[in-house]
Amino acid sequence: MKTQLKGLERHFTSxxxxxxxSVAWERRDAKISNYRTGEVAFEQKGVEVPTTWSMNATNILSQKYFRGALGTPEREGSLKTIANRIVDTLAGWGEKDGYFADAEEAACFGDELKYLLVNQRAAFNSPVWFNIGVQGVPQQGSACFILSVDDTMDAILNWYREEGVIFKGGSGAGVNLSRIRSSLEHLNGGGTASGPVSFMRGADASAGTIKSGGKTRRAAKMVILDVDHPDIEEFIWTKAIEERKARTLEAAGFDMGVDGKDAFSIQYQNANNSVRVSDAFMQAVLEGRDWELHAVTTGEVLRRLPARDLMRQIAQAAWECADPGVQYDTTINRWHTTPNAGPINGSNPCSEYMHLDSSSCNLASINLLKYLDDDGVFDVDGFMHTVSLLIVAQDILVGNADYPTDKIAKTSRAYRQLGIGYANLGALLMALGMPYDSDAGRAYAAAITSIMTGYAYDTSARLAARVGPFDGFAADRAGMLRxxxxxxxxxSKIDSYFVPPELMGAAQEIWQETEALAQEQGIRNAQVSLLAPTGTIGLLMDCDTTGIEPDLGLVKFKTLVGGGTMTFVNQTVPRALRSLGYNQSAIDAIVSYIDAHKTILGAPELTAEHLPVFACAMGDNVISYRGHIAMMSAVQPFLSGAISKTVNLPESATVEDIEEAYIESWRLGLKAVAIYRDNCKVGQPLQTMPKEEPATAAEVATLRKELAALGARSKRERLPRHRQSRTYAFQVADAEGYATVGEYPDGRPGEIFIKVSKQGSTLAGVMDAFSIAVSLGLQHGVPMETFVRxxxxxxxxxxxxxxDQDIRIASSLVDYIFRRLAIDYLDAEAREELGIQTTAERTRGLAFPVQEQPPSIREIDESYGASTTPLPQLEEVVTAPFTQTDAPYCYSCGNVMQRSGSCFVCSSCGTTSGCS
Known part of the structure; x- marks a missing residue:
């Protein structure tokens, strides 16, 4: 007896x-202008869309997803046309393959899915929109691919070819290069191997060429190297070294912006780089042990180096250029559903899809805010129904779509990996009056994610009853059920105190049913869920926030009907204020203040305790990087795959901050993490000006006092003839030297002498002159904080x-010297504001202080996923206000892009640098 395919009854339609x-329709003109030149980059008149859709969503639909040449009868011009094209194709395939009990069930599927699309409740990844149902083009429906490459020239050249085919179809690919022998190993015919980094150069050039000729978006790619590969240090520094070149060339007058005419000379820029680390490596970092690098061909140890030094190099390179990210191999494979089919070696470009080599994943995302009513009640039944519809649609797609290679087609159809996810989480939590960085926000997000994945697997089990489990299920039944x-x-680790009973009940009950069905019927899909960046499709659904991200800022830019743009306060803000109990008068006052001052800080009638609800990824009320990591940790145990997200850090963040972020991410059970320190890359700047407000009377009074004090000390205050001084030796890289600081009787520094090795050299002479200038500044009243800053x-x-044990790494001699002076002469509060702390101060906040005995791997394993219980109390992190100052301009329409997950997306035309 067949189990009935639950979830295909009507919910939204009759x-x-x-x-x-279900919606009102209108015709409007889609138009995108180039921000830099004012020229029209795209225009299509008379586009038919629902009246509720924004102009941004209309422009994206028109430019990205309508097929047929502009100005011809074949050109699509209505959302109805696209919805019919996609859904009717899927329904037809489903009937052919036996997914529906009868024609009525097929009609139900089609009506309900069309309702979701036109009401912006859900969206498939981009290839579905511009490929499925289009005559004469490959029916490629997946955005994400994982490739493999072996240690042969044929395999390497085939890697180039496969990437090219995938990029041409508008998708992205990732690959682990650790099977390629290192540059320290010999070739069979004599000589030394080139190593994987040299082949990365060729693949980067290929991707850059295809990017230039492609019309859909940039080539999106990921390259990965295992942490025990002999060339790991060269790999770590590839992009950082190129970034230094870019800055040097920019200073010399070359155009090094993202699309600058001279930017082609910088290599390795078309890929995200990630180091694949194991629990053994992370344990060695905590214990301060050496780490071995093994030959690819023989397995012998070729080099040993301190694990902490290698981790510091990863953090330093990421500080300089945001690469490499880190993927946690042991965690990834601990959650592997089909281990007998082979290990998980790679990922897609944004690190959310992780499964077998030579495989693919088609994605779809749900707009969470559409399921929250005006009373703050989440529509659990509607959400689960949407999950079920999408899983059926995606699985139909797997068996009928085209693939770039036969090998990928074979693996994809055998394991049927899906990637359902969501967008607008940040807006949902704000609308509920919950801070993104809070126990309540994390628990609520964990419950929703649990329901999504649980019901996706439930639907997959019912699909297995009707059309059979995936081909590899029998061989990996134990791994799948585990x-x-x-x-x-x-x-059970979700804190139910913060979750409404109906939501928590669904999160608990669905897994009991799913486990029972999986035991009985098997599973149709080896993976079902992940969290993609949802860049283009998030804008298509008019989401305030993408993927798992918090809000970027409280003020948004909106494209107007008829052209032009305007700024407005995010509409989630008044909804959040209503949830928090503010009356309309207070809401109007607060919204007006934000609109005028571009910040919520200082808003009238706003209670201080509610300020965290409105914290954003950027601005002057910012979420710390720990808050980003904690949210990822809360939802990761309820995802088949991983999470595409960039942990944002301000420009003032240090190498130690990044190193700590990588260690904390591993400890909390993430599968991967990428960081982005603001302004760490050369690029066309997003011109965001700090708010300017008239000074208050108190500020004026304070300024006058400071000026008076400065005036009183405008004359040189000489040091006494006999004075105390401190002298210390230092070494930065291969440069050694001595610094002597002369002090006033009260302990203030008044002069500094710096001597470096190689006397008579230019460096020594410049440091002598520099010492005199700083000394005169100190004696004329320039505060030490000013020099340090x-x-x-x-x-x-x-x-x-x-x-120096207190300052483990320095970006220059001057950087080291003033960090040392800050530690010696500034109090802890002042140094914290400047982002300068000693090693002891930084490790004090770590869960596993490096100077203490670290926990065993068993203890760490038992703590994985515990992030959904109340998190350990982390030290407050003081972060300076920061804005996104280096977002690139869109290469399609010239407008400023914004960060979305690990990518950038254009809010005007939807162009993305990623793979969603």
């Missing part, structure tokens, strides 16, 4: 009704590891 009648059980176990993070050679 039998015989037109799903398009991982489903792991998901179920973590539900100006000179810390200055970068030039020599730079690197130091012999």
């Amino acid at each position: 039998k015989g009704s037109d799903p398009f009648a 991982v489903i059980g792991m998901h179920h176990e973590h539900v 100006k000179y810390v993070n200055m970068r030039f050679e020599p730079a690197g590891i130091t012999d």
Whole structure:
């Protein structure tokens, strides 16, 4: 007896009704202008869309997804046309393959799915929109691919070819290069191998060429290297070194912007780089042990180096250019559903899809805010129904879509990996009056994610009853059921205090049913869920926030009907204020203040305790990087795959901050993490000006006092003839030297002498002159904080590891010297504001202080996923206000892009640098 395919009853529509009648329609002109030149980049008149759709969504639909040449009868011009094209194709395939009990069920599927699309409740990934149902083009429906490459020239050249085919189809691919022998190993015919980094150069050039000729978007790619590969250090520094070149060339007058005419000379820029680390490596970092690098061909140990030094190099390179990210191999494979089919070696370009080599994943995302009513009640039944519809649609797609290679087609159809996810989480939490960085926000997000994945697997089990489990299920039955059980176990760790009973009940009950069905019927899909960046499709659904991201800022830019743009306060803000109990008068006052001042800080009638609800990824009320990591940790145990998200850090963040972020991400059970320190890359700047407000009376009074004090000390205050001084030796990279600081009787520094090795050299002479200038500044009243603020993070050679236990790495001699002076002469509060702390101060906040005995791997394993219980109390992190100052201009329409997950997306035309 067949199990009935639950979830295909009608929920949003009724039998015989037109799903398009659920919204009002209008015709409008789609137009995108180039921000830099004012020229029209795209225009299509008379586009038919629902009246509720924004102009941004209309422009994206028209430019990205309508097929047929502009100005011809074949050109699509209505959302109805696209919805019919996609859904009717899927329904036809489903009937052919036996997915529906009868024609009525097929009609139900089609009506309900069309309703979701036109009401912006859900969206498939981009290839579905511009490929499925289009005559004469390959029916490629997947955005994400994982390739493989072996240690042969044929395999390497085939890698280039496969990437090219995938990029041409508008999708992205990732590959782990660790099977390629290192540059320290010999070739069979004699000589030394080139190593994987050299082949990355060729693949990067290929991707850049295809990017230039492609019309859909940039080539999106990921390259990965295991942490025990002999060439790992060269790999770590590839992009950082190129970034230094870019800055040097930019300073010399070359156009090095993202699309600058001279930017082609910088290599390795078309890929995200990630280091694949194991628990063994992370344990060695905590214990301060050496780490071995093994030959690819023989397995012998070719080099040993301190694990902490290698981790510091990863953090330093990421500080300079945002690459490499880190993927946690042991965690990834602990959650592997089909281990007998081979390990998980790679990922897609944004690190959310992780499964077998030579495989693909088609994605779809749900707009969470559409399921929250005006009273703050989440529509659990509607959400689950949407999950079921999408899983059926995606699985139909797997068996009928075209693939770039036969090998990918074979693996994809055998394991049927799906990637359902969501967008607008940040807006949902704000609308509920919950801070993104809070126990309540994390628990609520974990419950929703648990329901999504649990019901996706439930639907997959019912599909298995009707059309059979995936081909590899029998061989990996134990692994599949083990991982489903792991998901179920973590539900008990969600703090139910913060979750409404109906939501928590669904999160618990669904896994009991799913486990029972999986045991009985098997599973249709080896993976079902992940969290993609949802860049283009998030804008298509008019989401305030993409993927798992918090809001970027409280003020948004909106494209107007008829052209032009305007700024407006995010509409989630008044909804959040209503949830928090503010009356309309207070709401109007607060919204007006935000609109005028571009910040919520200082808004009238706003209670201070509610300020965290409105914290954003950027601005002056910012979420710390720990908050980003904690949210990822809360939902990761309820995802088949991983999470595409960039952990944002301000420009003032240090190498130690990034290193700590990588360690904390591993400890909290993430599968991968990428960081982005604001303004760490050369690019066309997003011109965001800080708010300017008239000074208050108190500020004026304070300024006058400071000026008076400065005036009183405008004359030189000489040091006494006999004075105390401190002298210390230092070494930065290969440069050694001595610094002597002369002090006033009260302990203030009044002069500094810096001597470096190689006397008579230009460097020694410049440092002598520099010492005199700083000394005169100190004696004329320039505060030490001013010098520290100006000179810390200055970068030039020599730079690197130091012999100072308090300052383990310096970006230049000047950076080291003023960090040392700050530690010696500024109090802890002042140094914290400047982002300068000693090693002891930084490790004090770590869960596993490096100077203490670290926990065993068993203890760490038992703590994985525990992020959904109340998190350990982390130290407050003071972060300076920051804005996105280096977002690129869109290469399609010239407008400024914004960060979305690990990518950038254009809010005007939807162009993305990623793979969603």
